[in-house]
Amino acid sequence: MYNRKDAYYKQAKQEGYQSRAVYKLFDINAKHRVIRKGQTVLEIGSAPGGMTEGLLELVGRKGHLVCNDLLPMPVSFESVSNYDFVQGDITSPSVRARIGGLGYKFQVLVSDAAPSTTGIKSADHEQSVHLVRLISSVAVDMLEVGGSMLVKVFEGGSRGELVSELKASFRQVKVVKPPSSRPNSVEIYLLCTGLKG
Numbered sequence: 083m084y085n086r087k088d089a090y091y092k093q094a095k096q097e098g099y100q101s102r103a104v105y106k107l108f109d110i111n112a113k114h115r116v117i118r119k120g121q122t123v124l125e126i127g128s129a130p131g132g133m134t135e136g137l138l139e140l141v142g143r144k145g146h147l148v149c150n151d152l153l154p155m156p157v158s159f160e161s162v163s164n165y166d167f168v169q170g171d172i173t174s175p176s177v178r179a180r181i182g183g184l185g186y187k188f189q190v191l192v193s194d195a196a197p198s199t200t201g202i203k204s205a206d207h208e209q210s211v212h213l214v215r216l217i218s219s220v221a222v223d224m225l226e227v228g229g230s231m232l233v234k235v236f237e238g239g240s241r242g243e244l245v246s247e248l249k250a251s252f253r254q255v256k257v258v259k260p261p262s263s264r265p266n267s268v269e270i271y272l273l274c275t276g277l278k279g
């Protein structure tokens with residue numbers, strides 16, 4: 083069992099963030115400087131917007147954020163001028179076309195997307211790996227050469243194979259587990275940098 087109201091939960095309340103999820107992004111960014119002011123970022127698996135708040139802060143007013151999720155985003159984001167949202171399944175060509183139609187070339191793709199879990203660890207891992215493979219094809223299509231992808235995956239036996247596959251497209255792939263990610267959670271993040279041309 084974990085304590086839902088842990089230190090990060092309390093910190094989020096105090097600092098006015100929607101959820102503790104934002105600290106996973108901040109922890110990773112403090113160490114690896116993935117996202118910088120002025121960048122154009124694609125966020126997949128954005129609902130209900132916990133990390134979105136952090137991404138908007140990191141890109142700043144001169145940056146731009148395009149979000150995507152199967153589920154709707156809170157209406158509070160609609161008034162943000164440097165934000166777009168495309169609802170739908172990222173694995174669907176029509177959703178990709180709608181994102182592409184916005185006309186941005188992205189420097190960074192951040193994905194916190196996760197499949198619905200069954201409770202069977204190995205099956206959830208394989209589903210998550212499958213989703214990351216599809217998301218990496220979005221990265222290859224939509225990122226600028228040299229761009230980065232930070233993507234969540236559930237830990238498991240195919241991780242090594244997935245990392246090898248990602249290395250075909252990115253110069254470096256690191257496994258990261260931020261301190262704010264619950265230690266007993268199977269989630270890890272893969273930080274893929276230097277998209278090859």
Ligand SMILES: C[S@@+](CC[C@H](N)C(=O)[O-])C[C@H]1O[C@@H](n2cnc3c(N)ncnc32)[C@H](O)[C@@H]1O
Pocket residue numbers: 101103104126127128129130131132133134150151152153170171172173194195196197198
């Ligand atoms: C862990 S939640 C994201 C939490 C969010 N990043 C936050 O900080 O509030 C995972 C999200 O991935 C989304 N998702 C899963 N599969 C997806 C897909 N194929 N296309 C788009 N979104 C997807 C789910 O709808 C869900 O909202």
